[in-house]
Amino acid sequence: MPQQFTATFIEREEALPRNAIVRLAAPRAVVDAAAPGQFVMLHQGLAAGRDPLLPRPFSIMRATRARGAGEPDSLELLVFTGGRGAGRLVEARPGEPFAALGPLGSGYQLGGRVSRALLLAVGHGIAPIVALAEAALARGVAVTMLVGANSADQLLPLPYLPTDAEIAVATADGSRGHHGAVTDLVPEYLEWADGIYAYAPEPVYVALREALRAYRGARTLPPVQVAIERGMACGVGVCLGCVVQTKGGLKTVCRDGPVFPLEQVVLD
Amino acid sequence: MIAKYPPIWARWDVPVIVNLAGDTVGEFAEMAAMLDEVQGVAGVELNVSCPNVEAGGMFFGCDPGLAAEVTAAVRAATTLPVIVKLTPNVTDVAAVARAVADAGADALSLINTLLGLAIDVRRRRPVLGNVTGGLSGPAVKPVALRMVYQVAAAVDVPIIGLGGITGLDDALEFLMAGASAVQVGTATFADLGMVTRIIDDLAAWLAREGLTSVREIVGVANAGRGARGAE
Numbered sequence: 001m002p003q004q005f006t007a008t009f010i011e012r013e014e015a016l017p018r019n020a021i022v023r024l025a026a027p028r029a030v031v032d033a034a035a036p037g038q039f040v041m042l043h044q045g046l047a048a049g050r051d052p053l054l055p056r057p058f059s060i061m062r063a064t065r066a067r068g069a070g071e072p073d074s075l076e077l078l079v080f081t082g083g084r085g086a087g088r089l090v091e092a093r094p095g096e097p098f099a100a101l102g103p104l105g106s107g108y109q110l111g112g113r114v115s116r117a118l119l120l121a122v123g124h125g126i127a128p129i130v131a132l133a134e135a136a137l138a139r140g141v142a143v144t145m146l147v148g149a150n151s152a153d154q155l156l157p158l159p160y161l162p163t164d165a166e167i168a169v170a171t172a173d174g175s176r177g178h179h180g181a182v183t184d185l186v187p188e189y190l191e192w193a194d195g196i197y198a199y200a201p202e203p204v205y206v207a208l209r210e211a212l213r214a215y216r217g218a219r220t221l222p223p224v225q226v227a228i229e230r231g232m233a234c235g236v237g238v239c240l241g242c243v244v245q246t247k248g249g250l251k252t253v254c255r256d257g258p259v260f261p262l263e264q265v266v267l268d
Numbered sequence: 269m270i271a272k273y274p275p276i277w278a279r280w281d282v283p284v285i286v287n288l289a290g291d292t293v294g295e296f297a298e299m300a301a302m303l304d305e306v307q308g309v310a311g312v313e314l315n316v317s318c319p320n321v322e323a324g325g326m327f328f329g330c331d332p333g334l335a336a337e338v339t340a341a342v343r344a345a346t347t348l349p350v351i352v353k354l355t356p357n358v359t360d361v362a363a364v365a366r367a368v369a370d371a372g373a374d375a376l377s378l379i380n381t382l383l384g385l386a387i388d389v390r391r392r393r394p395v396l397g398n399v400t401g402g403l404s405g406p407a408v409k410p411v412a413l414r415m416v417y418q419v420a421a422a423v424d425v426p427i428i429g430l431g432g433i434t435g436l437d438d439a440l441e442f443l444m445a446g447a448s449a450v451q452v453g454t455a456t457f458a459d460l461g462m463v464t465r466i467i468d469d470l471a472a473w474l475a476r477e478g479l480t481s482v483r484e485i486v487g488v489a490n491a492g493r494g495a496r497g498a499e
Contacts, residue, residue, distance in 0.1 A: 004460060043458060043459065053405055053434075053454075053455075054405075054454075054458055055457065099459070101460075201390075234457045239454075241396065241401060244397040245397050250397060250398075268393060
């Protein structure tokens, strides 16, 4: 169940240019309830001069119980610090409170039968994909992460990624890993994976769908779950600002999603 | 819906008003009749900012005749208080307000959202799945206040003012423009405690001003209030 809570700022690490990993203390019930693909809404508007007025959704990258006495239970978020949406998160000091709501949304379903998960992340999508990778690894699922970016400096450095996952990288400028689209890497894993999960901009899903359609092997391809991103005002299905057309009718990204079966998503 | 929610509302300390949206006059009347005398339902509010399928998609609330027709049909179908929520997407909001009041509305609420559009330049498509959407929040407050002011001068029924209220001062502006009550929507997304804070702040403000009731300030800034049709 989502709940209102106060998230207390702990620390911020500049993990990438204009992106920081922000760690916030959160109640244990929130940390325990958080599932991969879910997000929290962080409010900062009215108290800070109404800008931004509305809360912003942030994917949960890690939800971690305290490791020792005196340590807080915490959430880690990957925050783009170059825009208005980050608000006070960019300058917050330890102890600063943020009104929050979460965990929200319908995340990835890691079915009990999945034993080899193929995960694909581009850009900011790495945050929820890390959450999914760690949840899968904890259950003994073998994980391969395909990570795409424009250039090497936009890839989340290895220390932030799960150590037990196989990681393959693609960059558009060829500065690291495969020179090209991350979806170019997908075909070689289609004989291997029995679950496919992605968090990327929608054009990547078009390419992913093409890669699946081009498969000529003998297997029945596994189901694919993808996350859709939209601006949100409420995060709980009330304002209908994030509604998208799907093959199953209009759906709210915040409540029915953000994760949908690829075959349900309308890509234009 | 009726089996599930009204019993929950009946246990709450606040009255619950159900907002109705329909495609036809008959649908509005049918829904209002279904809610009549249901425990937990204190009233209905008609969302007339939707297209009338039987009138070629013309928005109920954009035409005084259609707005009056749906109001009268609901009025006849229920004993509940009937509030009609007016759309700002019209040229003459006072004309619609008069038509709806004359057709039997117990109160008017205004404004509904302003029709807007945003384009995602990266995707080169409208941001919203429905292409257009309702603009709300502080940006619409001046428009809402102006319309409340105009309508207060045009009708005798109570007005519920809304549109961009984010605190005590905004609520006072709507009351002084002629609203007897206010609604808060968007600001609740920004601050879940907004409504209770405005209520507390309003009580404290009245006490500081030596006033005993909000009624004493309703319409005080409105030169036309009470002089019906004199705007």
